[in-house]
Amino acid sequence: MSRYTPAEIETKWQTAWDEAETFRATRSDDKPKYYVLEMFPYPSGRIHMGHVRNYTMGDVIARYRIATGHNVLHPMGWDAFGMPAENAAMERGGHPKDWTYGNIADMRAQMKPLGLSIDWSREFATCDPEYYGQQQALFLDFLEKGLVYRKNATVNWDPVDMTVLANEQVIDGKGWRSGAPVERRELTQWFFKISEYSEELLEAIDRLDNWPDKVKLMQRNWIGKSRGLQFDWALTEPSHGHETIVVYTTRPDTLLGASFLGISPDHPLAKALEADNPDLAAFNAECRRTGTSEEELERAEKKGFDTGLKVRHPLDPTWELPVWVANFILMDYGTGAIFGCPAHDQRDLDFCRKYDLPVIDTFLAIDDPTPVEAEAFVPPKTEKVKWINHFTGIDMATGQDAIDATITQAERDGWGTGVTKYRLRDWGLSRQRYWGCPIPVVHCEACGVAPEKKENLPVRLPEDVSFDQPGNPLDRHPTWRDVPCPACGAPAKRETDTMDTFVDSSWYFARFTAPDAETPTRMEDAAYWMNVDQYIGGIEHAILHLLYSRFFARAMHICGHLPESAIEPFDALFTQGMVTHEIYVTRDEKDRPVYHLPGDIEWHESGARLGATGEAVEVIPSAKMSKSKKNVVDPSDIIERYGADTARWFVLSDSPPERDVEWTAAGADAAYKHLARVHRLATEELVDPSAENPGEDEELYRAMHRTIHDVTMGVESFGFNAAIAKLYAFTSTIARSNAGGHAKREALRTLAQLMAPMTPHLSEEVWSLLGGEGLVVDAPWPVADEAFLVDDTVTLPIQINGKRRDEIEVPKDLDKAEVEKRALATEAVQKALAGGQPRKVIVVPGRIVNVVV
């Protein structure tokens, strides 16, 4: 009997697949196509177990689809531009390009041993000039169609390093390297007009039937459609050319509770007032010192400044309200001005109390209005409340009816307009960084923005750059930057901003359909392979990446690069959880935490200890694997120790795929043992292949077809862990079975087939040991025979008042009345009834009987 030797087996079968070009995808009309894609990795240096999990899931789907007769496209590439490469260049020298391509080579070498069914001939990295050149072509097409424009926007500015910082690089309002307080600075930047597609992107969500509901809900909320009232508040005295302040509100029904008008520090009026009010200028400057992220703005302490200006209430000209500048009002949303209603908004109430502004008593109420104290009254949206209607007195209405009625009245009387707004903002794509796709335009004094000519693409990144000083090296590279204008030939300057890396990942899925095309896509290939039938990736991409990709597919269609059928590029989406691990920590002499790799830990009766010193180690509950916490397991170590099949089996078996999975050494051991057992069964069963044992054979076939059915359902519905539980059970059934050799061999071959998407190498080995024809990867997926799936009798639990008390075995098709009769005859029911009659009997055929006494 030969032992299970994954290293040998895995190399052998990977070679076989390579030689047969099993995973090379070519267009063909004799089979339905199936495009399965996992979100491509950022080449950080090493693959981690999260990658293994992501790509294994995709591989299960891909191999299952091959087996069910599909022409499968399963490509892989690299999301290769981005900040970490520049940071690496700054920290340890070298060039971002070398760092990135070196990482790609390392990670590819780590991925290949996993035995993924990938068509490596289509591989590319987004930092390949062939790829980003086509992206530049897309940009020029978008520019021509009016989908891109320039406007001013604020960025985080580090005044010491003289550089723009990402939100992630701002820590407690300070630059991560310089430690200097960050300022907001306005720059002219490029934007995609995604907001023009707000309604379209919102409405199309309804047709994404195979996306998770949570993702669709997040996208709906992100787009944030609202219906509200837009109307003017007249200033009592015009100020700096402003006669009114325009306000947008989604709660016009609370207009009679207004206490103050608030404007953003970035509102044009607020800026104009700075000129003759140094205190206000100081206040606005203070507000601008916080970062640009919404989280930071919303969590900042609410502050205000009285401008001294007054406005008249639109419904009562004698009613004057003060105008304040407030730091919580965003210029990006609505009109950058609000009215505050303290009675019905907690934030406004807090603001009024803080600055001693008048608080008008509550006027929306379920019963009788009560004066507002510390808490604002926010009525439930669906509940009718008393509502003071400024035209008809007191009405009863739900919040929405009151809002709609107010808008109708405002429009009728001409003092306001119903307006639909979206929270979604245009997508700023300019980055003041080197390691990204250059924006292919030139700035010319005479011509303004001059698009680069397509025949000059790609606009390549210069390679002779250094990262020994902060800022964008493109800005200080004269031979690259100073070029003649493509339109008039006069001396001009190249745009030195590069594109947001989200641009790179917004169309790579389309490029995979024809990675060698001399235009961004080749239409016949795009038409054949698109859409992605199954897209798999992390939930962290639920909004930005997926929304940007949906926009890009539409824009590419407008420019003739995708067919209309591909404007929703991902037919089905699955979001998987993370791989986590316990964290091991000791303390240094200053009580600072020192983290340790799982491989350095030994387990003793007294708990975890450092292998080297025996020092006791504190074990912190599982968290996402991260380098800083050292709770990482290197997939290469796992593959070397157990083989790829074990790693694959484990990441699929131990948790439902949408949830986090904790990597445990014990779990990996168990997975290995199971695979070794299957291998052992296959080698044992080589003896006496023809023996039969009729009764036992039927039992085994029954289990086999039940397993085929369950595993098929499991794979189709991403129930991998449940499918694997069935495979464990089936393996035990085979091991214990007294069936004849023929039946056992067939059962084992079927087991190999059912396991093949998860453990492809072992399955090939078992398949070939047991005389399977050809490669298991080419064998058609087994089909469950319905005749073996149904049992003649069924066991029904008997509940009394909802608690299980007994059970009866009855023929499968026994009619309800007879089931009820037999249930009532049971000892438990007779005892409970004590001679009386049941109040009610519920019979759910085939499931349960509940007797209410």
Next chain:
RNA sequence: GCCCGCGUGGUGGAAUGGUAGACACAGGGGACUUAAAAUCCCCAGGCGCAAGCCGUGCCGGUUCGAGUCCGGCCGCGGGUACCA
């Protein structure tokens, strides 16, 4: 702050509104073995001698019946537009 999830034995988890804990790990017992490893078999939510009672983060609701649906909390995680 706001939006979206998640919470079940010692552990990972299973369960179309219908027998809570499948399958697996760790644990206990046994078989085989000179012994160990490997393998195989059995036990196992908690309390209780038992009958039985309790039990899916907490509180409440809908239902004949709730882990599952609804409302309110608590805790943890993801996103929050320049991390990818």
